[in-house]
Amino acid sequence: MAEVCMRRWARDPQVARLPAVQACAPEQEDRSHTYAELFEQACRLSNVLQALGVQRGDRVAIVMPQRFETAVAYMAVLQMGAVGMPLSQLFGPDALEYRLHDSEAVVALCDASTLAAVQSVSASCPALHSVIAVGASADDRHVLHWEDVIRQAPSSFRLVETHADEPAVLIYTSGTTGNPKGALIPHRALIGNLTGFVCSQNWFGFDPFDASVRSQAVFWSPADWAWTGGLMDALLPTLYFGRPIVAWNGRFSPQTAFELLQRHGVTHTFLFPTALKAMMKACPHPRQTYRLNLQAIMSAGEAVGDAVFAYCQQELGVTVNEMFGQTEINYVVGNCARLYPARPGSMGKGYPGHRVAVIDEDGNECPVGLPGDVAVHRKDVHGQPDPIFFLGYWKNEAATRAKYTGDLADSWCRTGDLAVRDADGYLWYQGRSDDVFKAAGYRIGPSEIENCLVKHPAVANAAVVPKPDEERGAVVKAYVVLAQEYLQAAPGRRLGDAAFEAALTAELQRHVKGQLAPYEYPKEIEYVDALPMTTTGKVQRRVLRLQEEQRFRDRQVRA
Missing domain, CATH: 3.30.300.30 (ANL, C-terminal domain)
Structure with missing residues (x-):
């Protein structure tokens, strides 16, 4: 992931000086960080982590909001073969302690906004031996100051050449039933994501055949980079294509969203239905106030519904592409207005390559019009292993096996989400089971x-x-x-x-x-x-x- 999202661009003189992250925060001036800067800072941090004893396969917690240093953290961890474990800045002490302890994370990377929460539980996490914080005050003890250690570290780092099936990220599911489960995401999963990403963004600005083709594409999403939607659907695929991503380190509001879209000329975005609903209610006619350059909107998490769908078309000038996926198998179903008509309220169709079906309790495909469990087959439409799949749940083989209908290598993976398939192959969400x-x-x-x-x-x-x-x-x-x-x-x-x-x-x-x-x-x-x-x-x-x-x-x- 680090090679395709950062290092290859840093070696390319045409891309290295282009912006990778446009960092924004309330009451601060916007700052542009290039791919060359991302590479240099990531190499320095990799050397710091290596000096702290972080080895290939070790878990490193990343407890940071959207900011340039968060992108640096992911690239640094990934290029040394370690496993990045994103944790939301909104987590309370209990949520943090459970994940840090269960994952056996050895280092935590945070900033001033999350440092106190991490420190409050660090004593209960015996594997956690070091904390590095951005913007920590001089009074903060028992913490390594990001700025100091980065400045002293070498600016080059030799890439660890990981295998496709090696774990890259450990993301804990929300835990709506029982304790949260850690889903191990391999490096290959990013490749599995890409057909869904380019389709949900209508291809504009993200050429699926030649990533070297330049464009004016600018991506922004309020989705937290600590979650699959923010990390795998926004940050990593944008960097994969060598484009800039806007990092907003602040609270979401409809007004802020429109201001960011205008100020940075955002062309592509991922907005949750709740965000779109708030924007629709707060600003019914946005183009009367804001200059927008939107080319594509992707949405997921809940059904958009035809009211919001119509708002996006009529008031934002873009047909919203609804998408469906999970942490374990992300970006598998969705719409692509450029390739096939997006239907209001529909989850869309299986994205290219993936074998998607609606199945019953016995694992058989349901007839048209009958509800069933949305499922993805371990083998793609060509009969090869689908790269989209997670490796399994961390230290929980029983839960991993329960996710599938039978043999792990040749079976359906159930999502737990119910849908109906119509005669044209569109899926219509019915809710969680x-x-x-x-x-x-x-x-x-x-x-x-x-x-x-x-x-x-x-x-x-x-x-x-x-x-x-x-x-x-x-x-x-x-x-x-x-x-x-x-x-x-x-x-x-x-x-x-x-x-x-x-x-x-x-x-x-x-x-x-x-x-x-x-x-x-x-x-x-x-x-x-x-x-x-x-x-x-x-x-x-x-x-x-x-x-x-x-x-x-x-x-x-x-x-």
Whole structure:
């Protein structure tokens, strides 16, 4: 990965002086860092890590936000044959301690914003012997200061020539059921990602046949580089093609997003549906205010829905390409408006090379129109091993085997996500297997109802879960976050006002009834300030579902 994402460009005189990372932060001037600078700094850091005893295969934790030094950290670790372990800056002490301890990480790389959290748990992680921090204060003890050690280290480093199947990255899944599992990603996985990347970006600016072809492509995504979406769908593929990526070290807001898109002339982006929904509500007609140069938008994590789809087409001038993948098998399904029509709400088709199907409980492909588990075969359409696959879960062979239908070398890998395949091969997301529920005998997928609710001007975001009911088993319940613009438009609109909430609930119920099947409208709506979200921007319906189950038990006790 380090060879194709950095070293080859640093050797190319036409590319070496071009920007690799455009670093931005609140109240700071933007800074441009070239591929030559990325290479030099990565070599210095590799020498520092080597002097600390880091060896091939050792895990090195990277606990940093989007910034130039984070790209340096990944390249430094990868080119020495070690394993980068990204950890979100949003993790609390328990989440950090579990991952650092379980992975047996030997060094942690962080910055001033994450140093205290790492230090608070380092004593509980016996394998962790060194911490290097960017921007640490002089008072910070028991930490190596990035600037000092980098300056003193040699600026050249001999590449460790890893094998395709060697681990490159260890990313822990979100752990919605049980403890998080560490997915080992090999170097070859980047190659498996590339067909999906170029298709989701409509090829413009990312030539799949000749990476030396220059273009004006500029990439930005708010996706955290500590997650698959930010690392494997943004940072690494952008560097693979020798293009610049914008690193925003700050909080996301719709206004910030539009300002970054304009200031850096961003042509390609990856935006979660939650981000697009917020941008749509905050700025309905962005091209009246901002000069945009967008050529492609990719989205993933949740269903985009036709309201956001239409907004991207009409107001941003781009057809959004929805994509689907997982940490373990990333970038496998999606749309490519340049090659085949993107259909609103569809996950798309299997990206070139991958053998994708919807299968039933026995591992057989489902007929058109019947829901099943989205699965990817270990062998690609040519009968060869698909490079997209992870190596397995860290120290958890049982979980690895449970992911497949049979023999690991020749089997389907289940995603746990349900979909329906139509006659044209498009997949339509039905939800996580543990998100779909039955209410009054009807099978309910939450995404369609949530998408319908968001179309209403009052709704900024929504999550639909089953509410246990003694008579019907469950009823449809929606948690709704109201749009601030809607609340501010009239003085009588405020949360906590029973009359206002009752009238709005009736209005939203009529809205859903008029768009969907009668059994899908939410029988109950609860208004909240925010929905529980993962650090990757996905709604945690499981948290709300468990909350409803606990409330049901409490009601039974009181009865």
